[in-house]
Amino acid sequence: MTEPLPVRLSADGRVATWNPALTRAGQVVLRVLREKGEGAGEAEERRSLNSGRARVREGERIESVTPAE
DSSP states (O other): OOOOOOOEEOTTSSEEEOOGGGOOOSEEEEEEEEOSSTTTTOEEEEEEESSSEEEOOTTEEEEEEEEOO
């Protein structure tokens, strides 16, 4: 797997922003940690377009953003 992109996270970790020009990938993989509710403490990977911004639901936190292969 490739190295995570340098991202700026919001104070609560729900919003990540990055420079989409740092990779040629059309999509990125978000590593999301659930902090509350069912499955708390579990990590999940989600695909998102390489738009430079991603947001997750309340009770979740973005851990990393990696270019999709």
